Amino acid sequence: MIEAISTTTLVATSLLDSVPYGQKIITWFGQNAYLGWILFIGFMLLRTIWWFVKNLPQVDTFKAQVLTPLAKNRKFKRIRKATIRSDIKGQVNKAVRELQSELPNGWIREMDVEWVHRENAEDFLDDNEIVIRTRPYEDQNRNLANVTYHFLKKCCFPKVKKVIPDTYREAVVLYIGHRIIKGRSLEAENAFVDHIMEPVIDKKNKVIDYFEAYKNLDKRGMFTGPLLRDMQHVAKNIRTTSLRKQMGGDVSASLKYYKEFNDGFKNKDERPDSAWSRKSLFGKSAIILVANPFKTHFGTKIYVNKALKWWDAGADRIYVLGGGKEKIFVNTVIRAIEKETNYILQEVFDQHKDYRGMQGGTGAMFVKVLKQDI
Amino acid sequence: MSMFGFKKRKRLQIKTVANSDLEEYLKSLDVLTSIKSGERKCEMCGRSITLANLEAIVPKNEKILFVCSNIKCVEQI
Numbered sequence: 020m021i022e023a024i025s026t027t028t029l030v031a032t033s034l035l036d037s038v039p040y041g042q043k044i045i046t047w048f049g050q051n052a053y054l055g056w057i058l059f060i061g062f063m064l065l066r067t068i069w070w071f072v073k074n075l076p077q078v079d080t081f082k083a084q085v086l087t088p089l090a091k092n093r094k095f096k097r098i099r100k101a102t103i104r105s106d107i108k109g110q111v112n113k114a115v116r117e118l119q120s121e122l123p124n125g126w127i128r129e130m131d132v133e134w135v136h137r138e139n140a141e142d143f144l145d146d147n148e149i150v151i152r153t154r155p156y157e158d159q160n161r162n163l164a165n166v167t168y169h170f171l172k173k174c175c176f177p178k179v180k181k182v183i184p185d186t187y188r189e190a191v192v193l194y195i196g197h198r199i200i201k202g203r204s205l206e207a208e209n210a211f212v213d214h215i216m217e218p219v220i221d222k223k224n225k226v227i228d229y230f231e232a233y234k235n236l237d238k239r240g241m242f243t244g245p246l247l248r249d250m251q252h253v254a255k256n257i258r259t260t261s262l263r264k265q266m267g268g269d270v271s272a273s274l275k276y277y278k279e280f281n282d283g284f285k286n287k288d289e290r291p292d293s294a295w296s297r298k299s300l301f302g303k304s305a306i307i308l309v310a311n312p313f314k315t316h317f318g319t320k321i322y323v324n325k326a327l328k329w330w331d332a333g334a335d336r337i338y339v340l341g342g343g344k345e346k347i348f349v350n351t352v353i354r355a356i357e358k359e360t361n362y363i364l365q366e367v368f369d370q371h372k373d374y375r376g377m378q379g380g381t382g383a384m385f386v387k388v389l390k391q392d393i
Numbered sequence: 394m395s396m397f398g399f400k401k402r403k404r405l406q407i408k409t410v411a412n413s414d415l416e417e418y419l420k421s422l423d424v425l426t427s428i429k430s431g432e433r434k435c436e437m438c439g440r441s442i443t444l445a446n447l448e449a450i451v452p453k454n455e456k457i458l459f460v461c462s463n464i465k466c467v468e469q470i
């Protein structure tokens with residue numbers, strides 16, 4: 020402890036030497052060591068608290084709850100706006116933090132509400148951002164539904180929005196939006212359904228079929244796990260080719276494949292190899308399920324061999340999925356595949372439900388990078 | 394900015410105009426008069442845009458366009 024303090028003092032002294040009044044500060048600290056340390060620790064504590072205040076969604080939600088009684092009075096315009104903003108930020112960002120590790124890399128990040136008061140036409144067009152109107156605080160559930168919907172429309176399928184057909188993309192936005200809003204309250208959920216979902220479904224009635232399909236896949240972690248990643252991966256790789264016109268067919272085939280995979284789960288050990296892989300518009304994908312570690316005596320060789328087999332079979336990406344209770348073992352398997360095969364680990368992700376339908380789950384996506392791609 | 398290993402992540406900004414600031418904002422864009430006179434139409438369905446039904450303001454092809462509160466129009470944005 021004393022050594023640590025000495026080292027810190029030495030480092031601080033050498034840094035302070037190079038700044039204006041640095042020598043005076045060093046002299047003052049030398050004469051008032053205890054007070055100096057108290058001030059320093061107090062300062063760092065305040066900085067930490069300030070960081071939490073700025074960054075934790077729960078703080079925004081708490082702030083909104085505290086301000087709500089005042090927000091109901093139309094006279095307090097600034098407080099009303101602060102309440103609306105804190106409430107939306109808190110609710111959405113809390114859900115984002117939970118979803119971030121489930122959704123594909125780079126899809127979702129925290130949001131903030133930027134109030135606009137004045138903007139000239141030139142700046143508005145240069146900024147090229149849509150401006151959403153929020154309603155008074157009495158209609159806060161509708162505000163939350165609107166902003167969440169627009170936020171997700173902006174986030175989902177980065178760079179490949181125009182490759183994924185409308186109805187599939189819309190259903191993804193609605194499903195994730197519904198998951199975010201459901202956690203808030205029944206009134207918020209009703210507002211989302213009334214103002215967002217119903218009109219969209221009324222206009223494009225296939226959306227509800229895909230919404231249901233995603234919901235069923237999500238019961239075994241297949242929606243946010245392999246499906247969305249596969250859609251993103253395929254779309255990204257075919258967007259500069261004429262194959263993009265066939266993306267709708269590929270998504271449809273992908274949905275059918277994962278549905279059959281889920282439905283046939285109970286007989287998974289009897290399934291032929293072909294049931295574990297799918298040929299898409301861009302290469303072949305395969306799935307490896309990690310079983311209870313006792314079945315393989317905690318060995319990883321069997322999974323490495325499966326990955327090697329898929330490599331030889333030409334699978335350009337594999338999804339390794341494991342149960343929530345076996346997270347440590349699943350991570351061991353993932354490291355082993357990364358180390359002992361030529362597959363590149365693209366990302367590790369969490370799952371809402373694992374492949375057995377139990378809470379939690381861990382997955383990984385590996386991709387094949389050919390020598391000519393490097 | 395990084396502090397004790399916590400990285401400040403860049404947040405996605407959603408531009409919003411509060412109900413109470415709507416007129417002032419539209420005036421700054423120089424479109425308030427045309428909206429009040431009923432000249433502006435919803436880009437999606439063609440109905441007249443008013444201060445009550447205006448839902449979103451959209452930049453497109455160097456023009457300022459408007460979308461009404463009908464969600465069938467909003468989801469097309």
